[in-house]
Amino acid sequence: MKIVLRQASAILAIALLPALVTGLWHPRRPAWQSDEVTLAAASAWQNVLWVDARPDADFARAHIPGAVSLNEDRWDELLPGLLDHWDTTRKIIVYCSSLSCQTSHDVARRLREEVNLPNVFVLQGGWEAWLKRNHPS
Amino acid sequence: MAEAEPPFVNIKRIIAAIIGLIFLITGCLKVLDPAGFAIDIQNYRLLPWTCGVLLALYLPWVEILCGAALLFNIAYRGALCIGALLLALFVVAYGSTRPRGLDIACGCFGHGIHRGYWAVVIGDTLLLAAVIWLMKVDSRPLSPVIRGNGPENK
Numbered sequence: 001m002k003i004v005l006r007q008a009s010a011i012l013a014i015a016l017l018p019a020l021v022t023g024l025w026h027p028r029r030p031a032w033q034s035d036e037v038t039l040a041a042a043s044a045w046q047n048v049l050w051v052d053a054r055p056d057a058d059f060a061r062a063h064i065p066g067a068v069s070l071n072e073d074r075w076d077e078l079l080p081g082l083l084d085h086w087d088t089t090r091k092i093i094v095y096c097s098s099l100s101c102q103t104s105h106d107v108a109r110r111l112r113e114e115v116n117l118p119n120v121f122v123l124q125g126g127w128e129a130w131l132k133r134n135h136p137s
Numbered sequence: 138m139a140e141a142e143p144p145f146v147n148i149k150r151i152i153a154a155i156i157g158l159i160f161l162i163t164g165c166l167k168v169l170d171p172a173g174f175a176i177d178i179q180n181y182r183l184l185p186w187t188c189g190v191l192l193a194l195y196l197p198w199v200e201i202l203c204g205a206a207l208l209f210n211i212a213y214r215g216a217l218c219i220g221a222l223l224l225a226l227f228v229v230a231y232g233s234t235r236p237r238g239l240d241i242a243c244g245c246f247g248h249g250i251h252r253g254y255w256a257v258v259i260g261d262t263l264l265l266a267a268v269i270w271l272m273k274v275d276s277r278p279l280s281p282v283i284r285g286n287g288p289e290n291k
Binding site: 016032098 | 168169170171172173174175176179180186187189190193194195197198199201202203206212213214215216218219239240241242248251
């Protein structure tokens, strides 16, 4: 038992060093602040630019009023459209279908890292959360 | 008893190597994208974001080291112990998502890869069972070299 604990402690201790290096220098290290906002918090914000990260067909079916479509499939085509609507005073909130989808985080990250836009957030719960609040059934 | 050992030892070695390889691959996939893994952890809604970030930086390396330890038979029993704990925690955490109304990617094979709830729960429970079996049947290192000369046997 002593040996098991010693070996396990050694593994856990050794893992600290590369973890520290990852946290300091990894190009895709996570930010220490969460980028998610709840719909309640977002509703209180002024001057928000909603960005719909869902596929084109979903966007065409329905979207948050005033939202701009930007998905990774047609990133280069759609990005200029978003930049036309953006100015430095606007907060960007990206959403996708639901809590389980990841694309809003990916789009938000690309907007921050590749386009260097500030104040980019992700809507917690995505389109589903919006529907639940605005069209409860 | 000594005559019956080689095939049994081989089976254990193969299982340990497979589990080690799985840990190694899953750890490497997470190391490639720690930000994505932090988001996957956050989706579980069990920890505050900062704790998720710390785990996203640390856990993949623990997995990689455990995987390498099992694969190369170094600190074997310690690696099994950590592996069992990780898998047990993971099965409980992921198992709780559906009852809590969450439908999320597990984050086990990289960011955003959705394998389906039961596939993940059953797969990881089987993996956990295999690790526990290895812990039970073998309290010694597998390598004959280490078995003969390891500090445990002195």
